[in-house]
Amino acid sequence: MALASVVLQLALVVATMLVTAALVVIGPRRLVTALLDVRWRLEMCLLPVAALALVLFLRWSTVDIAVRIEHRVLGNNITPQLFELEQLLFPVNPVAVLQTFQSPELTSFFAFVYIYGYAFLLLFPIVAYFALETMDDLSTLLLAFTVNYTIGLACYVLFIAYGPRNFDPLLFEGLLYDGFPQMRRLTNQVNQSTNVFPSLHTSLSMTVFFLAWLTREKYPLWVPVSGVLAISIAVATMYLGIHWFSDVVAGTVLALISVYIGRSYSIRDLRRSIG
Amino acid sequence: MTRGAPPLTRRHLLAGAGGLGVSALAGCAERFWSRAENNGPDQVSLTIKTVPADDDAMASMIVSRFRENVEAAGIDVSPEPITESELYRDVLLEGEYDVFVIRYPGFDEFDDLYGLLHSQFVSEGGWQNPFHFSSVTADDLLEQQRTESGETRRETLAELFEYLAETTPFTVVAYPDRIGGTRQSIDAPAPPQRAIEFIDLLSTAPAAAGDRDGPLTVGIYGDGLTDRLNPIAVDRNRVPGLLDLVYAPLVRRPSESWEGAAGVASAHSPSNAEPVPPEEYVPWLADDVRWDDTGRLSATVSLRPGLTWHDGEPLDADDVAFTFRLLADTSLGTADSGIPAPRYRGRQTLVDTPDQIEVVDGLTLEIPFGTTTAPAAAQFLTVPILPEHIWEPRSELVAERQTRALTTNNDAPVGSGLLEFSEAGPEELVLEPVADHVLRDSVSTNVPAVLDGFPQFEGLRYNLSPNVGTMVDALLAGDVDVTASPLPPEQIESLADDNAISLLTAPSTSMYLIGYNTHHPELGNPNVRRILSRLIDREYIVSELFDGLATAPTTQESLLGYRDGDDRSEPLSLAGFPGTDGELDVERVRRLFDEIGYRYEDGVLLR
Known part of the structure; x- marks a missing residue:
């Protein structure tokens, strides 16, 4: 199975989830209204979209340089420190504890949540906030995403860290790639195995959940859905042996910072304060 | 605001109070000063570098086991996983490590130890003395064995091994079996590793005729496998066989762990503890090598007539002489005292200076080996030959002590082998057979037996997988004919149920070794290295982690990378694990450290 078929499968599953959720959570009427005046909505959120796109483009275009700086220039391998810190704090590493509950069903569930659930969780609020009367929430979301990526990617250059499964296969199992090796083709496209601290899976998911809480009056149903998904994803990253507990904590902190910045400023404000 | 006066007063006040305090607490001050002046004995600490589990689970x-034991011995250990290419940079080029654990492809000749351990290479990069080991005794013995043969050389080597067993610059943990899988129609005795084994596979017709069209597809896995195709770089060229197939050598060493035309005719397999006589080497670019050992040893090498590079340029004796010059100094004389290549360096010192290699005519070279003995000297001729017209311009300096020859990725390698580089992408790398290669010409003489029937396939295709599971999936799906990257023993189950697939296992001379940086303050002490080397239960590792698909070293020689075919097992106290069944006897370890003059405090080993 090559990359193309893995991507196609992801696209089909996530599209189905998005359509279902859009009909249930947003409702057909709102969707139709939104589709009728796409133009001003797009204009309103053009700036945050551009900012996010710029960060993603910079990341994509500088992967080689970033990896060289990470390894050759800075070379801060914090993997042993993460392991030792958790050894100090807990009698048994939280990842190992989670993995004692291992079962094929649980592994399938967490693998599904980690790949498909995550893609859905990030994409759905974009659709949902796009269908609102104002574009404020969408701008907040996009700005928060941008902040997440900016800080997260900076950390990835600053710190080399490998996840538990790569650190010690006798203590921790790499459940995702043992069970679903093909997923590596997909994750290889967007990530390196040294990009562990903090967990962007956690931070982006938590960002969506926190914002769902703040917009609970508009989409009450979205709060429990995103909450369950976000927490499942955070647990999944540890259960699957991909992230340390510290990464998840750092990811949650990053989510709080991002939401705070997203709520307090808009791109327009930022530009005004700089200009 | 009144500035100036108040702070001054305050400072005076503070100074007065401080003075009073100090004199009042004179006893305390003494303790304080002694603390401040001698910052007490610290805990011994080590980092252990290895590749992440994704790249090599074993x-x-x-x-993991080693860490637990070393930690129990009271040492502060930090294991640092680091991607393979960076690990090689850190260990081989930068010397930034304390201890490393890697899978090493295995030694061919006893003389390989020369490059690995001779102190003349202490400041060079690459597989030249990465341990920074320097010992006059070892240097003498390494030089001596080069000049001897037969029983005298054996005695010198025995002395060398005894000395190295005591000083332990590195130690072997286990010899893993080669494990892989193949489609049943392919007649592979083992997962192929070396170029000559790939060639043997390509020469052997698949069992069911017409079963396979197209190239022989070989499954490999890893990160960035095709990023660098530079045959003289050490940090990344990890596609098994690839560069040795594209860049042919003068002669090839026969393979120990391969039955068939490519193998050594040996009763015991595998063994690298038996010197291979030069006559048994397989003639490749050379159709004849005449050894003259009356007086000083020399070899007259005759190239096959009509050899060309893959780009059509003719290959002659000048290219061969050039290759040895380039390996000795990749700047070809521009940089002060030269910039040697990080690979093939140990072999290159077999001749005194590469300038002494005499190009007799376009097809003949005379190589003076001086006092070197023939079995060691033969290794010199297995170096891949590089085209002068491509590599000569690469001698230019691009940075301080860096030439383009070392930094180039060499994306489209041009060699002179039977297979030429065609293309590389994210999922495959393709080699095509060279149709009019001299070795395939019926008029050529002394054609190696392994080429009988070459080729039965339309070339060789490497199928690249990001991880081991994907490689196994590709084999099960029929996309791969045979796997070459090592399969961890735990993956064997996944091949068991499929009737179209056969499991391949074969003992090998590749090894997992623990290397020590002797520049580390504690690791400079051979006694410490010797105890550390005992802190891993090799038998337990073999039976529990490898499911028995590996061999534990039991002799002095096998602890240093030379395994004997007949495995005479006399348990060795030097390798003796202080404990049972993988469980460390902490008291015993502490006594061991105690005996060599180290002290413990609260279970912590002090420097």
Whole structure:
């Protein structure tokens, strides 16, 4: 199975989830209204979209340089420190504890949540906030995403860290790639195995959940859905042996910072304060 | 605001109070000063570098066990996983490590130890003395064995091994079996590793005729496997066989762990503890090598007539002489005292200076080996030959002590082998057979037996997988004919149920080894290295982690990378694990450290 078929499968599953959720959570009427005046909505959120796109483009275009700086220039391998810190704090590493509950069903569930659930969780609020009367929430979301990526990617250059499964296969199992090796083709496209601290899976998911809480009056149903998904994803990253507990904590902190910045400023404000 | 006066007063006040305090607490002050002046004995601390489990699960597991034991011995250990290319940079080029654990492809000749351990290479990069080991005794013995043969050389080597067993610059944990899978129609005795084994596979017709069209597809896995195709770089060229297939050598060493035309005719397999006589080497670019050992040893090498590079340029004796000059100094004389290549360096010192290699005519070279003995000297001729017209311009300096020859990725390698580089992408790398190669010409003389029937396939295709599971999936799906990257023993189950697939296992001379940086303050002490080397239960690792698909070293020689075919097992106290069944006897370890003059405080080993 090559990359193309893995991507196609992801696209089909996530599209189905998005359509279902859009009909249930947003409702057909709102969707139709939104589709009728796409133009001003797009204009309103053009700036945050551009900012996010710029960060993603910079990341994509500088992967080689970033990896060289990470390894050759800075070379801060914090993997042993993460392991030792958790050894100090807990009698048994939280990842190992989670993995004692291992079962094929649980592994399938967490693998599904980690790949498909995550893609859905990030994409759905974009659709949902796009269908609102104002574009404020969408701008907040996009700005928060941008902040997440900016800080997260900076950390990835600053710190080399490998996840538990790569650190010690006798203590921790790499459940995702043992069970679903093909997923590596997909994750290889967007990530390196040294990009562990903090967990962007956690931070982006938590960002969506926190914002769902703040917009609970508009989409009450979205709060429990995103909450369950976000927490499942955070647990999944540890259960699957991909992230340390510290990464998840750092990811949650990053989510709080991002939401705070997203709520307090808009791109327009930022530009005004700089200009 | 009144500035100036108040702070001054305050400072005076503070100074007065401080003085009073100090004199009042004179006893305390003494303790304070002694603390401040001698910052007490610290805990011995080590980092252990190895590749992440994704790249080599077994190396990671060995480190896991080793870490637990070293930690129990009271040492502060930090295991640092680091991607393979960076690990090689850190260990081989930068010397930034304390201890490393890797899978090493295995030694061919006893003389390989020369490059690995001779102090003349202490400041060079690459596989030249990465341990920074320097010992006059070892240097003498390494030089002496080069000049001897037969029983005298054996005695010198025995002395060398005894000395190295005591000083332990590195130690072997286990010899893993080669494990892989193949489609049943392919007649592979083992997962192929070396170029000559790939060639044997390509020469052997698949069992069911017409079963396979197209190239022989070989499954490999890893990160960035095709990023660098530079045959003289050490940090990344990890596609098994690839560069040795594209860049042919003068002669090839026959393979120990391969039955068939490519193998050594040996009763015991595998063994690298038996010197291979030069006559048994397989003639490749050379159709004849005449050894003259009356007086000083020399070899007259005759190239096959009509050899060309893959780009059509003719290959002659000048290219061969050039290759040895380039390996000795990749700047070809521009940089002060030269910039040697990080590979093939040990072999290159077999001749005194590469300038002495005499190009007799376009097809003949005379190589003076001086006092070197023939079995060691033959290794010199297995170096891949590089085209002068491509590599000569690469001698230019691009940075301080860096030439383009060392930094180039060499994306489209041009060699002179039977297979030429065609293309590389994210999922495959393709080699095509060279139709009019001299070795395939019926008029050529002394054609190696392994080429009988070459080729039965339309070339060789490497199928690249990001991880081991994907490689196994590709084999099961029929996309791969045979796997070449090592399969961890735990993956064997996944091949068991499929009737179209056969499991391949074969003992090998590749090894997992623990290397020490002797520049580390504690690791400079051979006694410490010797105790550390005992802190891993090799038998336990073999039976529990490898499911018995590996061999534990039991002799002095096999602890240093030379395994004997007949495995005479006399348990060795030097390798003796202080404990049972993988469980460390902490008291015993502490006594060991105690005996060599180290002290413990609260279970912590002090420097």
